[in-house]
Amino acid sequence: MPKIRRRNLPPALPDHLLDRVRSPDVSPEQLGELAQWLDTEPEVPAGRWFKRLSGMTVCGEGELVKTFLLPRQAASGADLRYARVSPAASSSATAHAKPGATQGNGSVLETLLSLILSE
Numbered sequence: 001m002p003k004i005r006r007r008n009l010p011p012a013l014p015d016h017l018l019d020r021v022r023s024p025d026v027s028p029e030q031l032g033e034l035a036q037w038l039d040t041e042p043e044v045p046a047g048r049w050f051k052r053l054s055g056m057t058v059c060g061e062g063e064l065v066k067t068f069l070l071p072r073q074a075a076s077g078a079d080l081r082y083a084r085v086s087p088a089a090s091s092s093a094t095a096h097a098k099p100g101a102t103q104g105n106g107s108v109l110e111t112l113l114s115l116i117l118s119e
Contacts, residue, residue, distance in 0.1 A: 001043040002063040013064065014113075020068045021113050030056050031113060048077025 021031065033053045042051075050059045050069075057069040059077065069075055 001045060003041050003043055004038060004060065004065060005063040006038065009064065013066070016067065017065065018113060023070075025070050026056060026068060030054060034058060042080070044080065045078045049080055050075035050077050051080040 020026065030053060034056075037051065037053065037058075044060060044063065046062050048059070048061050050057050052075075055071060057071070057073070057075045058065055059067050059069055059075050061077070
């Protein structure tokens, strides 16, 4: 099974993901949780999949994260709810996710996402 690719992404994909995190519904804490999960180097199916996190769902296809959905949006594909998140996983992006950070702060979220994608 493939692992999530965080480098050499298709050109339009980082722009789409940035648009999604600029939403006031995505917080730095949520991106920190995403970073922690990605740091575990999870294996994902070759087809469509999704992983529910606190307040958002990460959707992907094969080795690519394709989008982030809000809790009220339906995801399709294999549910990775049982994928393990290691408590020992550390991330430079997680360290930047400060409690109480302003939700929807575009520059903070963009920085976090760029750290997550470049690990």
